[in-house]
Amino acid sequence: MRDKVRIALDAMGGDHGAAVILPGADISLTRHPDIEYLLFGNRAAIDPVLDGLPRLKAKSKVVHTEVAIRMDDKPSQALRYGRWKSSMWLAIDAVKKGEADVVVSAGNTGALMAMARFNLKMKEGIERPAIAALWPTLKGESVVLDVGASIGADEADLINLAVMGGAMARVLFDIDRPTVGLLNIGVEEVKGLEQVREAGRILREGQFSHFDYHGFVEGDDIGKGVVDVVVTEGFAGNIALKTAEGTAHQLASYLRAAMNRTWAARLGYLFARQAFRTLREKMDPRKSNGGVFLGLNGVVIKSHGGSDAEGTAAAIDMGYDMVRYELLTKIGESMTRDLKVGTSALSASGAGS
8 A cells, every 4th residue: 555645736726726725635634644745836826825734835845837727718728828837737747757646626627638638648448538426325325427528428438438437336335246327318218319229228238247237317316326327428417417516505505594584493403403414414515526537547536616625625535545545446457348348249239430
């Protein structure tokens, strides 16, 4: 086991930059004292915050750059002006060079995907990366992917997502054969887009060694925990993720308003506050912040751009766990055979060609 985990942090990423990223890093450091940070960004923004966080400052090295990727940049723009010199690129490059074990960024998702793919390259058999998120459910947690790395997917992409998601669930949840479902507008086999139906057929008929195909699942099945892995393309996955986060905030607002409406409600809250505290913790989207870019030759964690310090810490914690327990290596080992099964099944059906 490693004696330390080196985290490359894009300190300029997200909606708030260093003012939120660094306090989040400090929170994660309290939970994992063996972390060492490489902080990439503009010293003028980093140093004043770092001076107020002496514990973090002692465990960090700052790499100065004046170039930061904007949240509204197109990936092509970000690559043109940010390659070799932006905080996002340099953080990714640190992983490629072996100077860091994992990169964490709350920056522009498209730019992060493009730079990570360009710099770290894809694993053999994977055409494009996917963001896999851990989703709280009534039964525990599920892996949901893709939640925003790329838009659109044909049957070959969906099968790759199923293989990657199944491998991740197998390692994270310690399940020998996790169940995998395809997100669709209905559970009937005749429903949905042609590529989803075709992917479902191949997954149903294929002899995959490390997961069991459940079939189609609908949006309300995600939170029920019907399957261990929910597979969808990035457009639908990102909408589902943002809808769930928004609903959690909405319900929390309703609860606060109801508890403050009358003295009787406030009194009732005092008697039931432990139950409400538990509910609030389960609904808190910050707890599950952080998505893993699967399919790359390196560990890349995407934090939500609007995350606060606690959310940032959760994303860093995820990166820490991926490295500390060598999860990426184990996921890769689990993927190898099933990728070959999927490729053979696609070739036999003439799909994806």
